[in-house]
Amino acid sequence: MKKHCILFFLICCLTEYSYAQVTKAENSHELINQYAREYMESANDYAVVFSGLDQPKLINNIKSAYLRTKGYKELDDWGYETYNIESSANGKFDEGDLLYDGVVYPKISMRLDLYTDELMVLTPNITYRIVLDPGRVGYANFNGYHIIYVPSNANIKLPKGYYQQLYSGSSSVLRKESFSYNRQSENLVNWTRKYYICKDGISYNVKNKKAVLKVFKSHKKELERYIKDTGINFNDMESALPLVVEQYDKLTGK
Template identity: 30%
Template sequence: MKSFHSKSLLLFFCSLFFLTKTFSQSTAEDSIAYASAIKNAKAIYHKALYPEEGLYTGPEYYGYPFRFQEGQPYYYKDQMDTGWIQYEGVLYENIGMRYDLIRDQLIVTQPKNNARICLINDRASRFHLFNTTFIYLKTDTAKAGISSGIYALLYEHNDNMLVKRNRKTITEELSLAEGILRFINDNNSFAIKKGNKYYPVSGKKDVLNVYADKKKQLQQYIRRNKLDFKHDKDNAFTKAVSWYDSL
């Protein structure tokens, strides 16, 4: 196996060396061809290693041994989605994934046997599923104001960023007729990154405090556009942050 991987790596780097030599004298109009050639070289590399063992080395995921009365534990819906993931610096595409928000586990499906594998969160710098990009933030909680972990990336431009911590919890009720009933509740939180610092925000007041230098203008924008920080937080926070960033 190691010999096979070594040969594949050698093939990949030789291809890159050849491409670099070929396009070293290229002009600007060759940039598209160069990018395409690099993409093809990477595709050959991934195909040679398929299924890539570097991604499928975690423990197996077994799900839940009980049913839920309401809700489901995964991001967006209880089914696998095909997306991409940047894992230990390597980009993997067309990967079957789901994200368990109760256990905070990213799960991939091994294509050989359909086994579900738990990835190590801090090795997944970015991944994309159900039309949402997630990032792993490693922070000093005392200084940053938020804990390390996986966050949905709602907005990013220069030093301004809006992230959402998607989590779910289980509550239990005892029924004489049915035994233990389990319900799933959303437990989400938001944070704005301004400069080098993260600010936890839960409503309009927090946003205005973060952007105190433009507080009056932002209040007018929020009122004019009827942003609802109670029932439509994703949209309200995103529009407020992007508006401030546009100034």
Template identity: 25%
Template sequence: MYTKNNLGLVCLLIPFVLISLKELSYGQVVNDNDSAAVENTLSVFRKSLKSQLWLFNGVEDPGYPAGLVGSPYYLTDKLSKGSVIYDGVTYHNVPLLYDMLKQAVVIEYFNTPFRIRLLDDRLSSFSFSGHHFVKVGNNAGLVNLEEGIFEICYSGSLRLLARRYALSRNVISGNKMATTIESHVKFYIIRDRTAYSVNSAKTALKIVGDNGEIKEYLKKNKFKYKKDKERVLTEIVSYRDNISR
């Protein structure tokens, strides 16, 4: 079984495996077609490996024990193909998960059951299933916004960010204990490089400087904050952004 201690060894062994395969192929009596096929396979694998190798620089992710109530992952606990910007390099079609409990991106290791958690300080952004996330660091130049991973729900002169996270708690029932995962979200409106925490439509309208027009628009279209917070906040921010242009 792979471990984080031998992960680097696995990556180092890959080139030697390729060399051994090549030497083996030429050490046997093969026809020109077989030789060309082997060389073509090696060439394709080398190119694929070279383009993806740095992405596998992370730590082993052991996952979670069976029996959890709720899921620590955003949207799905199954790997979804997405894109990642890691160490300044963009990778596409990467099978990944967003772990809200650990606040980390987990990827599949070379089509194996083994999974890797990407290093936080090397991650810039990632996208999957129509959702785009960015890593906000202390050098982002934004006031009142903590470091972490945020989804960009809307981006213009105003921005709407969502901090999606999970908390775990142990619940005792009789003589059994179960771990419950609860997902949460915090919304922030970014205006003039300052982040404002939002917990109601009224607060959002005040932040964007509504004179009553947006409030009337929400009422006319029957948008309810309690029913769909993200939709209502997106409507408020995008409406204000559009009438300001």
């Protein structure tokens, strides 16, 4: 079971960013309140973001997998794309803009856990990794992606969680990466990357050109011509899908 470190520990430990000297407190309750005031002052307008639960430790303290920078690829010995959890590229925080509780916070250090599906921010003293409440996340822009959270009660029927929004118009394109845990090997396994086209309130999981054209069968011929003329390569779904879906929106005038 996941165990979270409560904000109490965060407040008590973030003293290096406080500039007021702690005076003698009559009891522990006063001391905690004083640390809390100083933390809120040092965090300023960002305090609402840096308050929450610390990232839980994974089973057997294994290393997790995180969303990597857009365009970053690792290949195995056979030339197929792979994900190396032990790579130095895994787990890095990246600065970006965060819309949280309706307020945009710039230059926030963030990363997205692909196993727990949690978005977290790094505190100013680089000590705690605060897991954000997904219901309060409007969007997060980092690692070259625009990331949104789709709740379980969304109009579009999609598994709830964080998605990379690759295109947004009348139709939209979403991408999701994930891992699962194997108890026998005690490792993260089954790295998956799924792409969805959302059109007219319905989501379609697409894996190749044929599946994409089936979604847009009313304009299949026009899109086939567009794909051929522009040389779109569906081996790179991340680049191909936004172009084709945007062209569909233009053809339909939506």
